[in-house]
Amino acid sequence: MLKQMIDPQSISEFASWIEKYEKFVIIGHTSPDGDAVGSCMAFYHFLTFKGKKAQVVMPNVFPDFLKWLPGTETVAFYRNASRSPKNVERVEQVIREAEVICCLDFNELSRIDEVGELVQQSDAKILLLDHHLHPADFADITISFPEQSSTCELLFRLLSDLGHYEDMTTAEAACLYTGMMTDTGGFTYNSTRGDIFYIVSLLLDKGINKDVIYRKVNNNFTSARLQLQGAVLSRMTYLPAYHTAILTLSKELQQKLNYHRGDSEGFVNLPLGIKDVIFTCFLREDTERNEIKVSFRSIGNFPCQEVAKTFGGGGHLNAAGAERPGITLKQARQEVITVLEQFKEQLEEAYRAEQRVSYLLRKS
Ligand SMILES: [Mn+2]
8 A cells, every 4th residue: 555645635625626627737847857748748648537628838848758658749838949939829828728737847937937937927726746855835736745756656646646546547657657767767766665666566557568668768869879978988087086077078079970959868977887986077068058068966965066056056966067158168177177176075975975875775
């Protein structure tokens, strides 16, 4: 049995909205990932099953490896590659007419850019369902559990609490599984609780093929993308004294290897595969703006957001980023190395702590 987490009052209030209202809009965050698209599409299937008029809205497009998710052909994008005003009008209209707006996988309206202003102007009831820290106070019902692996895990709980498990389709289960899988890196982090796997087993009982889902999401690269990865890795700077590795991607290399937006997604994680590396940095020269995009990742308790702050950026403990306008890639790399010196003791401490972490899950 799943332990009840969501408070019964939120559940019954949302159930009453389903009774009362017909027009639902479901919104995921800008640059939607597997959890955003998965949770939005699962919610769309659920509300459609309930006989509601449901429309998923995304601030911008999601990557190709998520297009197979059932129902994505119905999504309305505020911005797409062609920036057509027709899209904007369509989104403005559905949000204007919405009676209920469901905000999934983000914690504040700034995470959905211009769409956030439309939500603010709307009179619709708002549900926020999310697992990011510090949810802003803009919803009528806020269901926020930062310790959940994913919004999809939380949505599974909500749908079960609403008595929907019996009627859940394979399509819905596939959407929910995708979000749980992608937000935990294929169940390699943020996923040490047993009930995550209990939920997975309930999703498998709905007939999904998790092996195929894994392949659709992860084995979907072009050969050019893999070649780009090889070129970036061959230029890696490894700094054992700081337990750090830095990757760079110049404009020149992007042109040479026919780079497309999103092709370097996930590169920042690659050096974490090196024994003894606990902190990584990926620097990419932007092709549109004169700036360097900076991403950081760490494992354990080394705080990425503290490093990002010194570059005017921000983020979380294990993932953060910044933008550095008006400098070269070389200068950016030198800046990082200089800052690493300030964090040297913290890096060493975090590295030592990581060595002490046990494979045994201590009950907290
Ligand atoms: Mn998420």
